[in-house]
Amino acid sequence: MFFSKSFGYALRGVLYVSIEGKEGRKIQIEEIAEQLSVPRHFLAKIMKAVVKKGILNSTKGPYGGFSINKKTLNTKLIHLVELTDGTELFNNCILGLKNCNGKNPCPLHDEIALIRSQLLNKFGKTRVGDLTDEENVNFIKSLAVV
């Protein structure tokens, strides 16, 4: 309802590497896709974009894979949304009206704007590192359970 599947894959992939890749251990796409039950090649495409944004590192060749860097845990969720979905979606009128905005609001604009600002606020504050603490680790590791 809020974001694309790609966003879910991106965040889950980053979380997996963040949790399993402590001490710089490199994690391969094969393992991530398998553990998270996510389509391997599609995930690869998304991870490539994540690396390009500098949110993770990657190295090719034997013993290569994805690894965390100093940006990883500090990355705000909103940046992952930008990467996968863009940000216009936070501004698009719920009725699809091009000319709807604060000064010329559609009948639902204000209510929707309120709800959106909460979501934006949450995603603008929450960092990847906030989702990798002890109480979440168990759940993250069971991400694959479908």
Next chain:
Amino acid sequence: MFFSKSFGYALRGVLYVSIEGKEGRKIQIEEIAEQLSVPRHFLAKIMKAVVKKGILNSTKGPYGGFSINKKTLNTKLIHLVELTDGTELFNNCILGLKNCNGKNPCPLHDEIALIRSQLLNKFGKTRVGDLTDEENVNFIKSLAVV
């Protein structure tokens, strides 16, 4: 971000008929599509579903078109969402996890659930008739402005 384009078309179409179809005047799909700058045949498909749900009436043939009935203004927005988008979208985990729920929540579940409940609450209370009052009429009539 929240709902499909179809939902926007549906609500705008119903609103247009509600406002322009006072005293049972029948409004034709051609006029609606033109005034709202919406693809005619695609809108027709959606309006058909709206009629099937009993939210509007329609009659074929000369002088036919879409007209309001006693359900129209009392229709809650959530019912239009159901019609166009289904309702599972209110339950789907934002990370795409099948096994995420209140008892087994993903790291974002509770925050998202809160925001969703507000949206659900709003759409479960707001009725078509609530969006057709004086202060909104002007805007509704300019829905077409793209």
Next chain:
DNA sequence: CGAATAAAAGACATTAATATCTTTTTAAAA
């Protein structure tokens, strides 16, 4: 260097949403 490994890149396939076009059905009115 050459073989093997893993990500990057790109081509192609499938699916769902959105959009268009044509035919059929219904109803009004001349």
Next chain:
DNA sequence: TTTTAAAAAGATATTAATGTCTTTTATTCG
């Protein structure tokens, strides 16, 4: 009853999102 107008229905087209497969590039190690 024929003509005409309008929605209903259905077939087809396009686009964007999602998913798969193949080739290329970079890296490690023998």
